[in-house]
Amino acid sequence: MNNIEKIKDKIKKLFALSGSPNANEAAAALQMAQELMERYNIGMESVSRLDIGKEKLKSNGGESPSKYETVLTVFVAKAFGCRAAHGIVKTKVRLHYGWTFIGIEHRVKIAAFMEEVLLRKLRSARAKYMKSLTRVKSRGNKMRRADEFCMGWVMTVIGKLREFTNSPEEETVIERAVMESGWGGSVKPIDRKPPKRNGWNDYCNGKNAAASIELRHGVEGAESGARLLRGTV
Numbered sequence: 253m254n255n256i257e258k259i260k261d262k263i264k265k266l267f268a269l270s271g272s273p274n275a276n277e278a279a280a281a282l283q284m285a286q287e288l289m290e291r292y293n294i295g296m297e298s299v300s301r302l303d304i305g306k307e308k309l310k311s312n313g314g315e316s317p318s319k320y321e322t323v324l325t326v327f328v329a330k331a332f333g334c335r336a337a338h339g340i341v342k343t344k345v346r347l348h349y350g351w352t353f354i355g356i357e358h359r360v361k362i363a364a365f366m367e368e369v370l371l372r373k374l375r376s377a378r379a380k381y382m383k384s385l386t387r388v389k390s391r392g393n394k395m396r397r398a399d400e401f402c403m404g405w406v407m408t409v410i411g412k413l414r415e416f417t418n419s420p421e422e423e424t425v426i427e428r429a430v431m432e433s434g435w436g437g438s439v440k441p442i443d444r445k446p447p448k449r450n451g452w453n454d455y456c457n458g459k460n461a462a463a464s465i466e467l468r469h470g471v472e473g474a475e476s477g478a479r480l481l482r483g484t485v
Contacts, residue, residue, distance in 0.1 A: 256292065263288050264303065268358040274414070304429045305357030307364030308341040310348040312375050317349075319441045320402040324374070325351050325367060327410040332363035333418040335430055354433065355426055356418070366467070370409060377461055378402050381454075396447040397454045404458025412467045 266285035270278045288294070311317050317325075317338055329336035334355030341350040353364045381401045388394045418426065447454065 256294075259288060259292050260294060263294065265358045268356055268362075303357040304354065304425060305360040306433075307353045307360050308343060308350060309364055309368050309371075310341070310343050310350040311338065312371050313442065314349050316442045318399065318402070320399065320406045321371065321374070322441045323403070324370060324406045324410065327413060328363055328367045328370065329353055329355070331410075331413040332359040333422065333426070334360055334363050335426065354429055356422060373465070374402060374405060377405055377458075381457070381461070393447055396444050397450060399444055400447060400451045400454035401458035401461070404455035404460075405462040406458075408459045408462035409465055409467070412465070 263285045266281045266288070269281035270285065311325075312321050322338070325336050325338075332355060334353045337352050337354075339349070339352065340347055341352055342348075343350065351364075351367065353360050353367070355363070378398050378401065382394050382398045385394050385397060388397065
């Protein structure tokens with residue numbers, strides 16, 4: 253990629269950020285994009301903000317994702333003005349059940365990166381919590397209690413997301429891309445019965461475990477991932 257193409261790419265990312273609900277952040281991004289276009293004599297037709305992108309990643313579950321993973325994915329996609337569907341995806345050289353994100357190119361990259369990191373943290377938090385349930389003998393009940401923990405974790409995390417707002421033009425382009433792709437459909441998540449007791453405590457423990465996580469929207473996507481998500485579980 254030559255220097256002018258890098259500038260165009262930067263402008264596209266700034267346009268993507270200009271949809272931020274943070275008025276100051278959006279205005280600063282738009283101003284910077286306009287200044288770069290003037291400085292390098294780049295026309296709008298060269299940096300269309302309506303480029304559609306797709307990103308795929310492996311899910312934590314198999315053919316049927318868990319309810320908490322489905323909720324997390326839907327809200328992460330929505331926060332970046334994207335759509336998400338579950339099905340068979342190819343990551344690197346293997347086929348897996350996973351998620352496909354579609355939307356405005358640079359927002360899709362950020363959404364998929366954030367989803368990947370959150371799923372990894374959630375998987376780690378779930379495993380750690382299950383190990384802590386030493387007095388629970390039944391593995392099935394451990395899994396149900398861990399589900400409640402994960403839902404609390406997810407609800408805390410999605411409460412920290414802030415949404416980009418797509419323009420009507422962007423919504424039209426995304427919907428057309430979804431229709432042309434022929435993907436999507438109903439997701440049937442795993443539906444385990446709730447635990448007979450301690451479910452509320454498990455849910456609250458999950459919320460507490462995710463309290464330290466900070467989510468930040470960025471321009472560069474995975475390249476600036478450290479600025480998008482902070483905190484440990």
